[in-house]
Amino acid sequence: MPPLIADYNYWIYILLMMIGLYAMLAKNNLVKKVIGMSIFQTAIIVFYVSTGAKHKASIPIIAHGHGHDVVETAIDFTHYANPLPHVLMLTAIVVSVGTLGVALAICLGIYKRYNSLEEDEIQEQLQ
Amino acid sequence: MIWQLDICILTLIVICAFATIMVKDLLSAAIIFGAYSFLMCLLWTEMGSVDVAFTEASVGAGVSTVLFFAAVYQTTRRVGSRKSGRKLSKLVALMATLLTGLVLVIAEADFPGFADPFSPASLHVSPYYITQTLHDTNVPNIVTSVLADYRGYDTMFETAVIFTAGLAVIAILRSYTGVDRRKLPRRYIITEGYPDTIIRFIARQLVPFIQLFALYVVAHGHHSPGGGFQGGVILGASFILLAISYDFNIVKGIMSEKMNVLLGNIGVLVYAGIGFACLLLGANFLDYSILSQILPATDKVMARSHGMLGIETGVAIAVMAIIVSIYLNIVSLGKYDKGL
Incomplete structure (x- = not known):
């Protein structure tokens, strides 16, 4: 494949990031903004996991690595995907559910007070 | 990695992302977002990051969707203001988004090639983790x-x-x-x-x-x-x-x-x-x-x-x-x- 198309994961991450950013900026509904934030988060995760991918590499679990028949051959690091971005993104996903909970709680608090999730209606009541 | 499969999943992901922010009903948006997370989970598996896929399947496709449901249950499904307008602010937001996209596209030129085993990110500390984990900790899952x-x-x-x-x-x-x-x-x-x-x-x-x-x-x-x-x-x-x-x-x-x-x-x-x-x-x-x-x-x-x-x-x-x-x-x- 030509190099521009071979980097398809990077193009998709840029596209997803733009979708998320647009939703956060332009959407009038607060829950839609939260969804946009989640899309933005997954776009960053796509980017990180893409940097850890390797051609013809296996999952980052050492083959025959436990039990009594542990192979004593040298391990080639190009055979396994880079585990470091996976670790960082694994915790980022679990933290994202925490931030999602806080964001939705704030949305519910706003709804309880202003009886609306639309930004301009809330602004109207504030003035 | 099979790039044909990657392209299929990525296309579906982009469609889901568009649909979930465009649809005019919050319950539908939550369900489409669950589908989006599930496709993401397939993508991670495809790229060899099984632990991230596992987390995404349980958190993104599972608990996040339920949290959105709970929030919609306590508020309203309605999307769309009773007033119209806001054309200008949407235009400004679109311009800002396109500008960010442009900057990212320019930055992409300096990235190492996708899935290159010798990219800088894969040469710093991760070779040590991969080769020494069994010796140091006896844990095969790096x-x-x-x-x-x-x-x-x-x-x-x-x-x-x-x-x-x-x-x-x-x-x-x-x-x-x-x-x-x-x-x-x-x-x-x-x-x-x-x-x-x-x-x-x-x-x-x-x-x-x-x-x-x-x-x-x-x-x-x-x-x-x-x-x-x-x-x-x-x-x-x-x-x-x-x-x-x-x-x-x-x-x-x-x-x-x-x-x-x-x-x-x-x-x-x-x-x-x-x-x-x-x-x-x-x-x-x-x-x-x-x-x-x-x-x-x-x-x-x-x-x-x-x-x-x-x-x-x-x-x-x-x-x-x-x-x-x-x-x-x-x-x-x-x-x-x-x-x-």
Whole structure:
């Protein structure tokens, strides 16, 4: 494949990031903004996991690595995907559910007070 | 990696992302977002990051969707203002988005090639982790050994962040007014829930097996995809299933507010406590190899493996309690009276 198309994961991450950013900026509904934030988060995760991918590499679990028949051959690091971005993104996903909970709680608090999730209606009541 | 499959999944992901922000109904948006997360999970598996895929399947496609449902249940499905206008601000937002996209596209020219085994990100510390994990810790799942041992500080503070998020949700939503304790139904008496016998029966029978699976995921995370975060989320999801389809009050009785905060605390304390135990024995913080002095029949390598199991258990307890706490607060608007 030509190099521009071979980097398809990077193009998709840029596209997803733009979708998320647009939703956060332009959407009038607060829950839609939260969804946009989640899309933005997954776009960053796509980017990180893409940097850890390797051609013809296996999952980052050492083959025959436990039990009594542990192979004593040298391990080639190009055979396994880079585990470091996976670790960082694994915790980022679990933290994202925490931030999602806080964001939705704030949305519910706003709804309880202003009886609306639309930004301009809330602004109207504030003035 | 099979690039044809990648392209198919990525196309579907972009379609789902567009659909979920364009659709005019919040419940539909939540369901499409669940599908989006599930496709993401397929993409991670395809790129070889099975642990991330496992987490995304349990968190993104599972718990996040339920949280959106709970939020929509307490508010409204309506999208779209009664007023019209805002054309100008949308244009400005579009311009800002396009500008950001342009900057990112220009920056992309400097990235290393996709899936290059010799890109800088794959040459710094990760070769050491991959080649030495069996020798150092006897744990074949490199993600677990990096998560719990080599970069244990990061994970400890991530756990603390989750605990803080749980406390923040309680601080924002919890309201004590308007609930008369004498009028609350008694524990273990089925009072509400979806009145379908089949669904209730199946959900009740399923819960122990889900919890057993979650414990397996925690304990077997050293050798297979999984670990404390995934197992904790699955444990929390089993309680959420019980609350949705069986009875809200039973879950509220078992996992009361006090219990959730206590368990969240205990989880973080187990993590930090193991770190301090290493410190007291004379090694660095979270250097588990010193634990071989107090654990019976372990050498320094196995002590690191056991230390990881200990902190994964702490993470699982904290994550479970906080997930349940966030759900209970959002679905009942902080009143703890009734659920979905």
